[in-house]
Amino acid sequence: MARTAGSIGTETAKRVLKEALSLFAHHGYAAVSTRQIAKACGLQVGALYNHFPTKQSILHGLMSAHMQDLLEALAGSNFSNDPAGALEVFTRFHIRYHIDKPEEVFIAYMELRNLEPEPYSEVMKLRQQYERTLRGILRDGQAAGVFKIDDVPVTAMSIISMMTGVNTWYRYGGRLSASEIEEIYVNLVLSVVGLGKTATPKLEEIA
Amino acid sequence: MARTAGSIGTETAKRVLKEALSLFAHHGYAAVSTRQIAKACGLQVGALYNHFPTKQSILHGLMSAHMQDLLEALAGSNFSNDPAGALEVFTRFHIRYHIDKPEEVFIAYMELRNLEPEPYSEVMKLRQQYERTLRGILRDGQAAGVFKIDDVPVTAMSIISMMTGVNTWYRYGGRLSASEIEEIYVNLVLSVVGLGKTATPKLEEIA
DNA sequence: GTCTATAAGACGATAGAC
């Protein structure tokens, strides 16, 4: 049965999605064959088509589910009323989510161009909803006079790019723990809107 | 003849690279066939192989040439001695280059995983050389006490991600001109290291 | 240096047995 985005899916369908996620993240959608996906699941090719009508629908299922998870998790975050607090919550949320689900995040960005027009615009709408949340926080802080921002849309995209970039270099077991990285990024993002703490490690220069 | 990175190449070889660049940027390396490339050049498939031994070598040629151009252009930039000035020059250079050559930049990032091991490590070395330049500037500014930085490597990657992100949203003829964008990013990047100008457009709050 | 023709196999997707 074709899996519509958000539906539950059988155990086999879930396994297909899981293996396809890993394969797409490593080699790219276009470079992965349905035979490879089937093999990773311990199936023959034909069996895939009991769960998904096309290869494209597997990609769509992955990306759509990811964006919905992301937005639900964001909606479940506890945003404070002051803009600086809200921006900090947003940053912690984004970094944690991106460190926890690197493959989903990677695909959601890299494989956009391999989506057919209809799935593409659906996924893009969800992306824009996420970006709109950050723009709202920035505008609030700008209106309240606590953020120093030249251009809200550019700053929003810059902050998202900066944060998402964590996935280009972070690897589990590296020099920094996830929570150390989270702290660094909170400082970086607050600095972008003019609220950086005095971050120099040693403060004896005051003397 | 196989084109080794950095060689001049015939007119036809250049046209192949130009068309492949555009096709790879739009659809991805794996999704583009040699027939498509040939057609875009007004050739038949077989003719491609007079200029490139494999499809892979076209990708390698593009990425290698791009990274070398980037590093040469960077080396030609006039860096000032004070760290803040150097960071500003680096930022202006990066934004201008990325706005001028969006396809090259896009491929250099997106198609890394489609490079075979040897070309991959060659291109990665050039990337790391570029990143090292920025880390050097940040360390100088930190040592001089003019930058406020928690972690130099993370900050360097964050700044590069932030700047490179311009290619995810900038389109020619949009709301902002290239030089307006450049100014905004200079402010954003300097803010990250604790040197943001008071960027609020209206300053009457001083009264 | 480009052409046509083709090798040798992989591709997404389907049909029908079980």
Place this chain on the structure above:
DNA sequence: GTCTATCGTCTTATAGAC
């Protein structure tokens, strides 16, 4: 729901005429 077998097409790359 998974299997085997297959359809029709497309793939990278090569051979040989011109």
